[in-house]
Amino acid sequence: MIGPGQKALICEEIAASWARCEGQHRLARDAARPILRLQASEIAPRLERITERTGGRQGFFRHLASVTSDGKRCLVVTDAEGVLVRLETAGMGAEDWNGIALGSCWDERVAGTNGVSMALRAGRAVTVGGADHFYARLKPFACTGAPILDAKGALVGSVSLVTFDRGNAAEHQFARQFLETAAERIQRRLFEQQFAESMLITLSSGAGGQPLSGGGLIAVDAAGIILGATSAVERMMAGQASGPLKGQPFQAVFDMESEALARVPERVLSMPMARGATMTVSARLPEEASPRAHAARPLAAPRRRLPPSLRDLATGCKIMAARCAEAGMLFRVGTPFLVEGETGTGKSALLAALTGAAPVLKVDCASMGSTPEDQDVLRPILSQARVLSLLSDTSEGAVTVLLDNLSEMPSEAQAELRRFLDELEAERSEGAPRLRVVGLSRQPLLDAVAEGRFRDDLYYLLAGARISLPPLRAREQPEVLAQVLATKLAGRRIDLSAEAAALIRAHPFPGNLRELRTALERALMTAAGDCLTPVDLRPTSIARDAALTAAPAAQVPWLSYDEATMIRDALTSSRWNVSEAARRLGVSRATINRKIKLHGLTRPS
Incomplete structure (x- = not known):
């Protein structure tokens, strides 16, 4: 969720925008037709330019539209000047969205304070809702915009979601996370194309409560000099790097040799950051790089613990084999289920075997306190899980929310999880599951229900099935x-x-x-x-x-x-x-x- 400091910054930015609208742009709040529209002949070349600068294809934008254009919101793509070049409204006409149409210009000088212009100016995802719009005719709407950057960080345009404003802060938060992740994926794809012949180093941040933070890329040449970095890296390194990353030695910035990463590509290393967070680092060599290029420095393969297979977990125990088979079936169909067992019986290993390389967002319920603020910890994680599930490629597999130590989840967080599972139940009935929820518990969760520590309605929503892993002494x-x-x-x-x-x-x-x-x-x-x-x-x-x-x-x-x-x-x-x-x-x-x-x-x- 947005912290007090961020809220204050947004309020200042909106107030400054209003001041410009009145003082510099001489706009009238009650204008009858406030939004300027370009001719069709002017839109086509703009669409062609933004399509070319975002990879030459519109498939990604079509995918975004398919998961967001449900009649309750519309997807808007603009160029760097705020001109709308692509619009998905799920059958609703421009009159339903009060001037939002192909060719409409959302530059602040024309359209006043709005989500598109604020995102383009601020360089980050911004929501402008209700009365924050300068023009009175836009008051019914909430617009969340995020800038689109190319491989070198230059502004290409913006992608926005517009909906009728209900004052729902959680909905605004979801829109920002969704668009930020989408924009980062566009830049990441362009970055991989731009620096295909360089070593690419992936950085991801493990900041508490921010499971989606990170995923940035750095390109490094043979001498260990940074050639470029995505905006996600710049954001993670804010305050930790002196000046722009481009041109600096990788070792000087991250205190590790890029050459050492090159010797063992795909090896994941961790490094501490400020305020107790961690950053993971891994390298990927150019596809055309010959393995013999590094043969002069032989290095023993690192011993890594790979996710165990279900067969490994069931070794020497027919009961465990049956439990693993049952868990595999439940996981495939997307039914929420509960895995119970004593400490060390293999609950986490079972989930690692089921999920493989698919995204997993883990929530340790034992670390949450019994305060209303716990909802503010859980809500963004659940919201980010939905973002990942909507944006995941088919090859990545469905996203999994893993609720560890579920029996210790405080009541305030249980209410938030209850609402989330209701929404998930409705979505799952509409098609193949893209988001799964699995709970882990060291003690039988039904005991916590009997003692009044866990909601019975939540238990029966989550425990669509229960897998009990046998202790080692019972094998x-x-x-x-x-x-x-x-x-x-x-x-x-x-x-x-x-x-x-x-x-x-x-x-x-x-x-x-x-x-x-x-x-x-x-x-x-x-x-x-x-x-x-x-x-x-x-x-x-x-x-x-x-x-x-x-x-x-x-x-x-x-x-x-x-x-x-x-x-x-x-x-x-x-x-x-x-x-x-x-x-x-x-x-x-x-x-x-x-x-x-x-x-x-x-x-x-």
């Missing part, structure tokens, strides 16, 4: 999952000894998959061989808890783990490095040598 073969996970973590095949597998089966895993992953990562740090043994698991919670358990030896493998096997496993894990084996068992080298002779252990050939 049939947790050791199979552990072996697969260890192999992925190590980058080579890893096996488990019979004793290690028994330890994993016996462990209750209160931290579930997260605890298992942590334990395996710790064990692999010191394991030199390709088979994990109880000695390797000794520093982890798996072995420590087993050693402290007072259950019968037959149920706790660690207690029946004989000395000879323990010594042999320690030597095997350390590749028969006696000093390392002694250190890992916490005994002296002399003791290890004595035990080797006592048990007749020999080093394998």
Whole structure:
């Protein structure tokens, strides 16, 4: 939502515009026909110029019109001088929109204070509604305009949404976000064409409450000098860069080498920004760049955690396989659903597998306070989700709103989510879903309903279906999952000894998959061989808890783990490095040598 500072700035700009209209332009507020219209012969060359400068196609504008021209609003495209060159009104004539027609001029000197002229002058999305218009005949309307820039940041024109003004601040906010994102996509496409032979670096901002912020591009030459940047980058770097970015060394501005990014294209790095925000950076090389161009500097491929597949999540458990299949079916049809399960059972991993590379907007309900201001946190995120769903290409997949820790959402935010789901339900009945909502909860959400902490009407709207993930201790073969996970973590095949597998089966895993992953990562740090043994698991919670358990030896493998096997496993894990084996068992080298002779252990050939 717009902050107090922004509201004050907009009020000042509108007041200044009114002063110009009265003092400089000599306009009369009650003019009968205030809007000047150009002839058809004058419109055609203007339309041709703006079409050429925005990529030579009007397909994107047609797409915008298809999702906004519903009879309640019209889409307006103007050139840099404010002349309307494209209009979509969904069957409504110019008389219905009081002068908004092809060829109408919305320059401030002619049309007074209006959304188009304010956006062109301010260089950002602006809404002018109701009585903020200078001309009285425009008072029934609200006009939101956003400037369109080319690859070099030069003004091309504007794209605007006009609707009858109902004083709905949320509707105005949605229009601004929609048009800003659309304009940024136009510039991004032009930028990619302009700098196709340069390395393109993507920047996205992780500012709190602004999930759509970012997505800007920087073009860098072979010497690491910035050739240009989109307006999104300039906005993100406001106050952090000294002067224009163009011409500056990339390293001087971002404190990282562009060449390092080029060695590992598509690698995502994070860097801190002011006020606790973060910025992610990744590079994309020119398409014609040969991989051999970087062969002189071989670099090991980075170990990245890719979104796991549903098959990986279901390893060793038929129940989990059935849950994953059910979640996949619900996700495809777009039904809102709820995923419940203890901490670490794989709720987030399941959603990562379902969404893949499609856009995901995550809301952590546990971080929200119990104040009316929480609506102001949730509302723009939900509004931005709708923007992305409307603008998403088919190849990107549907947008997903992920509500984490849903049972902890405060009541004020629940009311806002209730309204949003009502709107989504109506939209989903009209065609294929472009926006999905999924909730995650560590405790059964129905318990929160019974305790009065969660609205029952919201529960039944959101929980069209409920997926309950089993804890690790309830899986049939947790050791199979552990072996697969260890192999992925190590980058080579890893096996488990019979004793290690028994330890994993016996462990209750209160931290579930997260605890298992942590334990395996710790064990692999010191394991030199390709088979994990109880000695390797000794520093982890798996072995420590087993050693402290007072259950019968037959149920706790660690207690029946004989000395000879323990010594042999320690030597095997350390590749028969006696000093390392002694250190890992916490005994002296002399003791290890004595035990080797006592048990007749020999080093394998």
